[in-house]
Amino acid sequence: MQLTEQRHYRLFWMLLxxxxxRVPGLFVVVKKKNFFTMPETVEDKANLELYLPHPEVRGxxxxxxxxxxxxxxxPVLKVKKEIVNTLLKSLKHTVLQRPGLKRVVExxxxxxxxxxxxxxxxxSEFSLGESDQEVLKQLNxxxxxxxxxxxxxxxxxxxxxxxxxxxxxxxxxxxxxxxxGHIAHLNLRDHQLPYRHLIGQVIIDKNPGITCVxxxxxxxxxxxxxxxxxxxxxxxxxxxxxKENNITYELDFSKVYWNxxxxxxxxxxxxxxxxxxxxFDVFAGIGPFAIPAAKxxxxxxxxxxxxxxxxxxxRNCKLNKVDNKIKAFNMDGRDFLLGPVREELSRELPLLxxxxxxxxxxxxxxxxxxxxxxxxxxxxxAGEPCSAAGLPTVHCYGFSKHDDPAKDVRERAEASLGTxxxxxxxxxxxxxxxxxxxxxxxxxxxxxxxxxxxxxPDGGKEPLWHLDFGLHRLLxxxxxxxxxxxxxxxxxx
Ligand SMILES: C[S@@+](CC[C@H](N)C(=O)[O-])C[C@H]1O[C@@H](n2cnc3c(N)ncnc32)[C@H](O)[C@@H]1O
Numbered sequence: 001m002q003l004t005e006q007r008h009y010r011l012f013w014m015l016l017x018x019x020x021x022r023v024p025g026l027f028v029v030v031k032k033k034n035f036f037t038m039p040e041t042v043e044d045k046a047n048l049e050l051y052l053p054h055p056e057v058r059g060x061x062x063x064x065x066x067x068x069x070x071x072x073x074x075p076v077l078k079v080k081k082e083i084v085n086t087l088l089k090s091l092k093h094t095v096l097q098r099p100g101l102k103r104v105v106e107x108x109x110x111x112x113x114x115x116x117x118x119x120x121x122x123x124s125e126f127s128l129g130e131s132d133q134e135v136l137k138q139l140n141x142x143x144x145x146x147x148x149x150x151x152x153x154x155x156x157x158x159x160x161x162x163x164x165x166x167x168x169x170x171x172x173x174x175x176x177x178x179x180x181g182h183i184a185h186l187n188l189r190d191h192q193l194p195y196r197h198l199i200g201q202v203i204i205d206k207n208p209g210i211t212c213v214x215x216x217x218x219x220x221x222x223x224x225x226x227x228x229x230x231x232x233x234x235x236x237x238x239x240x241x242x243k244e245n246n247i248t249y250e251l252d253f254s255k256v257y258w259n260x261x262x263x264x265x266x267x268x269x270x271x272x273x274x275x276x277x278x279x280f281d282v283f284a285g286i287g288p289f290a291i292p293a294a295k296x297x298x299x300x301x302x303x304x305x306x307x308x309x310x311x312x313x314x315r316n317c318k319l320n321k322v323d324n325k326i327k328a329f330n331m332d333g334r335d336f337l338l339g340p341v342r343e344e345l346s347r348e349l350p351l352l353x354x355x356x357x358x359x360x361x362x363x364x365x366x367x368x369x370x371x372x373x374x375x376x377x378x379x380x381x382a383g384e385p386c387s388a389a390g391l392p393t394v395h396c397y398g399f400s401k402h403d404d405p406a407k408d409v410r411e412r413a414e415a416s417l418g419t420x421x422x423x424x425x426x427x428x429x430x431x432x433x434x435x436x437x438x439x440x441x442x443x444x445x446x447x448x449x450x451x452x453x454x455x456x457p458d459g460g461k462e463p464l465w466h467l468d469f470g471l472h473r474l475l476x477x478x479x480x481x482x483x484x485x486x487x488x489x490x491x492x493x
Contacts, residue, residue: 050074050098050120050150053157053165060166063198065154068162075123076115076148078107079141084114090135094122100156105148115148159206167195177203177213178260180253181240184213186232200232211235214253224306225257225285225366245270247295249286249316255308257285262365265430265441266292269363269395273298277359278348280341280392282333282373283366286312287326294322301344303329303336333366337376345380349387360392367397367439371409374416377446382453391445397430398440405429405438413442417450 054070074096079087084104088095096103096117107113126145128136136143154162163173171191177184184203188196200213212234216227231238238254244263251258266288273279275297281290286309290302294317304310310330317323329336345360352358364370374396402408406427414421425444433439448454 050152051157051161053152053154053162055165057162057165058169061194061198063201068154068157068165069151071149071151073147074120074150075118075126075145076105077118077136077141078110078113078115078144078146079139081112081114083139083141084116087116087139087141090139091116091118091132094118094128094132096120098156101150101152115146117148117150118145154205159202162202162206163195163199166198167192174199179207179210180251180258180260181242182209182211182235183238183240183253184210185229185253186213186215188215196230196232200234204234212237214238224255224309226253226255226306229254244288245292247288247292247320249288249291249312250319251286251312251316252308256306256312257309261431262288268428269361269441270296273361274357274359276357277361278344280336280344280360280362282336282341282362282364283370284313284328285309285365287316289363289365290326291316291320291322294325295320297325300326301329301336301340302326303331303333303340305330305332333364333370333373334376337362337373337380342380345392346384349381349390350385352387352390356389358390360390362392362394364394364396367399370396371398371412371416371442374413375418377450378418379451379453381451384452386448386452388448391448391451393443393445395441395443398442399433399437400440401437405440409440409442413444417447419447419450421447 050072053068057064057067060067077087077091088103096119101117103117105115105117107115123145126147128143128145133143157165160173167173168191172189174186174188174192177186179185184200184207186196186199186203188199192199196215200215203213204210213232214229215232217230218228229238239250239252241248241250242258242260243249244260245267249258269289270292273293273296277293277298279290279293279298279300279302281287281293281300281302284290284302284304287302290300290313294300300322302313304313307330310328313328314323317326317328327340329340331339341362348358348360364373366373374394377394396413398409398412400408406429409427410421410425413425421442421444424447425442428441428443430439430441
């Protein structure tokens with residue numbers, strides 16, 4: 001075939017593919033003979049419209065599913081129905097593989113035959129390659145590729161294809177979202193906003209289990225780290241259930257903080273804990289560190305300033321049957337550290353014996369501010385007997401936009417603690433939050449000179465004795481040059 005002839009054929013099939021869904025006359029003619037054969041014909045790969053919805057949907061803001069219908073011309077092989085399965089196996093790389101689309105259709109002209117749809121992207125110029133022809137020869141199938149009008153509907157397109165066809169050409173399309181139970185949570189750009197309701201509906205249609213789509217309408221800068229949101233499509237129910245690391249949580253997504261992208265980090269910290277360790281969770285949210293830690297038989301003190309988080313935390317403790325392992329508080333993190341945490345540490349640390357393996361961990365996941373809370377540890381246990389064995393380990397989160405985020409977070413932590421952490425801390429990159437913005441976790445044992453105002457004499461290994469008087473315990477500690485005597489309330493059971 002001459003080049004010019006080929007061009008004409010190509011143009012003809014291109015136009016047929018583009019317009020057959022729009023021109024009723026032509027569609028009827030083609031439909032009458034749904035399946036037709038042509039000798040050697042040409043189709044331009046770039047114009048195969050199998051993955052493109054109808055061009056007229058461009059700019060649509062209210063979803064009209066009917067408008068996505070189109071008919072495209074695809075290559076088919078006519079085969080006897082008895083050998084369809086064998087053929088599908090033998091030509092598996094050439095047969096159309098697209099979820100939701102049939103690969104085998106009735107032959108309108110012969111009830112003993114079937115039409116096997118081939119992938120137009122794999123067939124160049126509507127003719128089979130040599131190896132496929134060889135397979136057909138062995139199966140005794142006539143290797144003639146024919147054309148078939150395949151009707152595509154809204155259901156056959158993926159959400160990305162739909163949105164790419166609708167939104168202005170050349171602009172970024174997003175079909176990505178975070179899933180929180182039955183809620184899909186989007187963060188749309190300005191140019192996507194006119195299409196937001198349509199985008200929401202497409203996400204519901206294409207993602208089983210999602211029945212509500214919301215868009216963030218403010219950046220997270222509220223004290224409680226939740227954000228304003230607009231329901232774009234579906235039910236207006238924002239109370240949902242999520243599962244993370246095999247634990248179920250219930251929450252109201254409009255009132256508390258929940259980020260499904262933190263599950264690995266929650267798991268990583270909980271993995272560091274041993275049964276009988278003590279966890280203080282200063283910014284606990286609805287409990288994704290606290291509850292798994294309690295499940296692991298740690299003793300947990302969990303706090304959150306947001307009364308809503310606090311009440312969902314209590315509810316989740318019950319739901320997961322760990323309410324007897326967690327003491328929950330609803331106060332500012334600073335007060336929590338100066339109050340319940342300090343009390344617990346001053347009661348428990350002196351009693352800690354060398355051979356006891358209990359560790360104390362303090363988790364501070366409020367990355368925008370937590371580092372500024374570290375100054376609370378300065379002299380928190382001043383006047384108490386030193387216990388170098390039980391120095392609590394802090395896991396404090398921070399954001400950084402610095403070139404060297406680990407150094408940046410470490411230096412800010414050092415400034416807040418008033419001491420150097422050189423060689424005494426580790427930093428872990430949790431995730432990339434935005435271009436040039438990282439979330440990190442810095443972990444360190446609180447240096448004794450920070451917690452107690454001075455290094456523990458003899459590494460805090462001076463002998464410790466106690467005498468119990470009813471509800472009180474009297475403790476003595478003798479160092480080479482000092483003697484300490486103090487009382488504590490009864491031991492926490
Ligand atoms: C980033 S969220 C982390 C929640 C949870 N730890 C998690 O990983 O999902 C921070 C939490 O700190 C709470 N919060 C904010 N400011 C606080 C403060 N000053 N004291 C205590 N909690 C605070 C918020 O309500 C929010 O639940």
